[in-house]
Amino acid sequence: MNRSSPTAAAVTADPRTGDRGGARQRPRPTGDDTPRAAAAPADLRTGSRGRPAWRPRAWRPRAWQRLRGLGLWLTAALALLAVGSLAGLLPVQAMRVDSDSMTPTVTSGDLLLVRHGSGPVVRGDIVAVEHPLDGGMLVKRAVGVGGDQVGIEDGVLVVNGSPVCEPAIDPLLLDGVWFGPVTVPPDALFLLSDNRDGSVDSRAFGPVPTSEMVGVVTGRVWPHPGPLPSPSAGC
Template sequence: MVPGDPRTGDRGGTSRLRGAVLWLATGAALLLVAATSGLLPVQPMRVDSGSMAPTVAAGDLLLVRHGQGPVQRGDVVAVTSPLDDGLLVKRAVAVGGDEVAVEDGVLVVDGVAVCEPAIDPAHLDGVWFGPVAVPEGHLFLLSDARDGSVDSRSFGPVPESSLVGTVAARLWPDPGPLPSPSAGC
């Protein structure tokens, strides 16, 4: 039987389907390569640690958005670790020009206590920290699960140049936007 042969009734459907599947597979592969190489304005990122629990858990797959304007206090961000070349996911609690401290377990930015409903009091350590002046062009990053986590309390403010992007959403296992840092305040 010849594809597209009117005598047999074949209109070439099998070869068209095969061609469409090949085009889709090629497109998906190119999209995956572009997304993971930073050629797209977003990239997927798997979380390796539980330092951001309960907001983000180890094993979660996140969508990180590149170049969407300045980081805001409360944003969950991905940065290149100042300790090695790995990637970290942390919460930006202060930006350049801010003064940050932890007083009796409460985050204080520029003298104002910050409501943090995502923080489980059972996962706080170091009831007192700071104050630290965050230099312009830097971010002060904290883990949501602060007990035993390595964050800006250990390595200091992080240059904005190490920012990979802002976490836009969770892709897996519970797809959707991350909870707002002020929800419940």
């Protein structure tokens, strides 16, 4: 009896796919078919694909706190300086004018800077002194120093026999006014207002000792910062 050699039974193919059940062969990668890592999904909140979002460094809040603290210290220091200046505790003092006796050079409401001390004072300087009558504060112009002879002749200031050029002073307001002459004692000042019509100055209370000086006005702080105009400007 002849025996035929055993053969493998044919496998019927799947009519839908043609698959005969054998092991599925994977295609060999060629060219651009090399395997690639899958892209990381984007973060819907930041749009980042796997990279951490930028965050401020931890020292930034601390630096801001330091700057804020420095600003507070500077503000406090400026406030202390302002208080010390107004109280006269510093070499310079801010002084507010509350009268029009020095117009047009200084007007009411101006904030002036006064350098403490009793001199040296030259003719034409604007000085701050203690009021000889009521103890308040006066801002006047020193028109005469110790040894000078001061007078007013028909509204014109005369010092040591010579008329003084004062462009800021309107002599028509003092038309017919005569005063003196008087001699200024040593270590004293003869003070006049720039607005001399009806102002109280050394014509009423006499020369003022330099020991009663608060200081020399060096400039204006507000509303027009800078030095005050020279009394001889325009002569």
